[in-house]
Amino acid sequence: MKYREQFPRQVRRDDVWIPTRDGRTRLHARIWRPEDAETDPVPALLEYLPYRKSDWTAPRDAQRHPWYAGHGYASVRLDIRGHGDSEGTPGDEYDAQELADGVDIVNWLAAQPWCTGAVGMFGISWGGFNALQIAALAPEPLKAIVTVCSTDDRYDNDVHYTGGAVLGIDMLAWAGTMLAFASRPPDPANVGRDRWLPMWRERLDALEPFLHTWLAHQERDDYWRHGSVCEDYSALDAAVLAVGGWNDPYRDTVLRLVEHLPEDKVRGLVGPWSHQYPDRGLPPGPAIGFLQETLRWWDQHLKGADTGVMREPRLRAWINEPVPPATSYDVMPGRWVGEAVWPSPSVTWDERPLGSGGDPVLVRSPQHTGLDSGRFFPFGNASDLPPDQREEDGRSVCFDSAPLQTRVEILGRPRVRLRLDSATPRANVIARLCDVAPDGSSTLVTRGVLNLLSRHGRDQAVEWTPGTYEDVEVELTGIGYAFPPGHRIRVAVSDSYWPWVWPHGERGQLTVVPADSALLLPVRDPAHDEGREPIRFEEPEQAPPLPVTYDQPADPRAERLVTHDVAKGEWTLEVDPNYGGSRTYPDGLRYEESARETYRIRTDDPLSATAVSEWTIRLRRGDALWNELGDDHGIELGDDHAKGHGNDWDAEIVTRTELRATSADFIMDSRVEARANGETVAKRAWHRTTPRTSA
Missing domain, CATH: 3.40.50.1820 (Alpha/Beta hydrolase fold, catalytic domain)
Structure with a gap:
């Protein structure tokens, strides 16, 4: 840099x-x-x-x-x-x-x-x-x-x-994050010491959790x-x-x-x-x-x-x-x-059947399938991306190609077409595209989700008639990737993907006909690059960084922690989104931030799914902070915040957002507590239910 x-x-x-x-x-x-x-x-x-x-x-x-x-x-x-x-x-x-x-x-x-x-x-x-x-x-x-x-x-x-399908992991997590973010006060250094608290009270009085609105429109x-x-x-x-x-x-x-x-x-x-x-x-x-x-x-x-x-x-x-x-x-x-154009003539569709005959296969994944999905929003952190997919593949039904004889390069959005039947009127289907190396390791290339209720259009919910077969298509997210010779291309199909996808209220199963199902790959011809100038970019350049001091905890907690209660059959995923943690700014502002997301589900019960987002944010400036931190955090107070001026400012927000469901309704509970210099400014709590129309 x-x-x-x-x-x-x-x-x-x-x-x-x-x-x-x-x-x-x-x-x-x-x-x-x-x-x-x-x-x-x-x-x-x-x-x-x-x-x-x-x-x-x-x-x-x-x-x-x-x-x-x-x-x-x-x-x-x-x-x-x-x-x-x-x-x-x-x-x-x-x-x-x-x-x-x-x-x-x-x-x-x-x-x-x-x-x-x-x-x-x-x-x-x-x-x-x-x-x-x-x-x-x-x-x-x-x-x-x-x-x-x-x-x-x-x-x-x-x-x-x-x-x-409802995004279990970010429908809840981002709603909880924005509840905390919208609760933060203005800075008295910018709006004035006589205005910040009335402005903050006005904001807190107007709060409405986003989750209520989002789940009202399924x-x-x-x-x-x-x-x-x-x-x-x-x-x-x-x-x-x-x-x-x-x-x-x-x-x-x-x-x-x-x-x-x-x-x-x-x-x-x-x-x-x-x-x-x-x-x-x-x-x-x-x-x-x-x-x-x-x-x-x-x-x-x-x-x-x-x-x-x-x-x-x-x-x-x-x-x-x-x-x-x-x-x-x-x-x-x-x-x-x-x-030069998109869609490109260098990309052609290669249709690969998932099977050549044989009986239909049953897809009935454990409810905790998806715990190795990785972060929905990779942010540059150490635990963002999906780990080896072998455990996920074992919880799915997999269709593998023969070892590749030549390199296969793809660019665009692969699709998986499935001929299937659902045992329940409501179900999800998830398809993952993986690169399987000769040692058996499985790297996730891309994936896609389809709520079967939306198979005829995202603007409608059409229940499945069990006992009937239909062709459905799962469009995977776009990717540019090269499968090397000797590797296998794997399509892994599941009907659960927690916590990315909120499960329907009834445990079901899918029946897939491999011979009538296929992977469609957007295969790119590398010969298209011959004779073309290589694409280059300059090295990164920026203005000088802001001298912010970030805390380095002696014992940092895990960003992603999976635990399994064997007796209860319950799986728990705890996530620290790690947006930067606590830090001290050169103008004397101390910003402290702690967040935790918790997702629970039992292997055999879709109605056991719960998701919780908890946040604590604290902003401080002034004499008390100076005495606590001082030179150790590089604070250089300007004239407006100089030591001895009595300009202590200490604001704290604590939020909690929880989502769970019955077979008929989503249930939402949220709360906010805001404090200024140790005194409570506002306490708010919400309890809402909304019918499950599509999810």
Whole structure:
């Protein structure tokens, strides 16, 4: 990693309040821009998030916003209404208010004297989502976006549902996370010591757990169509650079965008990465010079320069070389390939029957099948990726190819077509594609889920008639991968996948006819690369890092811990999401964060499934903290927070969210307790039930 201290233009930073159209609410922004932008205006770039620019994303922000400013842009980091230091109360994710505010900000930025009138948006995950969604609203100044690890389909490619099935692991976990995040107070250093507590009380009074809303919409309805740009790709007029990683669950969005947007409006880039910006150097690598690559995008579309970025292939993708199974890789071996069009003529469909005859096979997996699924959102941590799949394969029905005689390279979304019958009206089917080495180790390549109720469309729930056979197709998530000679290609089929997929209320079984079932592989011809210039990127470059001190526990707890109560037949998975833990900032802010997710299920009982998310967050600043930590944590207090000024601030939030189910209903319990300087500010609790219409 190269840290750049000198830039073509000198940079200043300002914290500003930006008005919205209601005239009552101001949003808080941090703006880095060239010092001479008043006389030599620049385009503006907006990153728009609920994740708190003053602390949670501050280290990441310091890597990129000053870098963009030094290269001739006003780079803006904005807190969404009701989050961080912005006024107002938090709403649902990507709600109409959030998007309207975003349009207001784009227009405000374009009107500033230091702005040329051209605006871009960028972001990862939430920020990538609303960049796409605001672009679909087409504010005139918004000319280009960079959307990273985001989705065009909020129902079937987000944290709520997959293949029409409830995502047990992230439906609950992300709802619990956002309950904790939305409960955090504004910082008195930014909003004023007389305002922060009333603002916080207003937020806490307005809280409503996301989980209630998400489970009230179990089919693809208008709630999910809102913000899903796949409903009308033609609404996107801004130029779109879509970026993803093969270890991120949203990667299929890149493939869909490059397929459906006009050639002169889109480019796609998919690397081996997790749910992270590609320049951060977090596993798996290799990292690339992503800031330099996006600068080419901005200069092309916001400054009118010919940077050559639109002469790049429509899709640049990484092909993973085979590796032994592991939960983390510093660098994933492989190579870059380019496709001028997508779908590509270099990719053809290879249909491989799962069997040549014989009797149907029964699929009746233990309920704890899926414990080796890995993290839904790999984040660059040590336990993110799925381990050796042999135990999972043993809990599934497997169909193996003969040892391969030649290399088989795939790029795209494999499919598994199954002729099957279900013994119950409601069931899930899960298909995993694995690479089996000669030593028997099994590496997960990709996977897919289908809730059989949604087999005729995600907008409807059609129960199965037991005793009848149908052909169903499970679409797996996209991948670039090379199976080597001597290895076997395995399709593993199960009807359980906990905790990724919430089980239906009745234990059933599937009957599959292998001879009438098949794996469809998008096989890529490497000869397509002959005579082409190799795809290269610069080495990562960033602005100097923010000097944050992270705690290093003497005895860190396990990120993923599986235990088995043999007598009860109960399996427990405990997860530490490890978003960074506790840390101390150079301005004297102490941010402490602890989270734990717990998933339980009994081998033979789908109704035993429970999921719990627990969070504790504490923010502190002032004399008491100085006396406790002092120089050991490198605190350098500015004038506003100097020792002896009596400006102690201590805010703490404790949350708990639980999900369980009967055969008829989902049951949700959530609670929040907030304290300021040891005194309770608010206690809130919710108990909700909602019918199981599709799940």
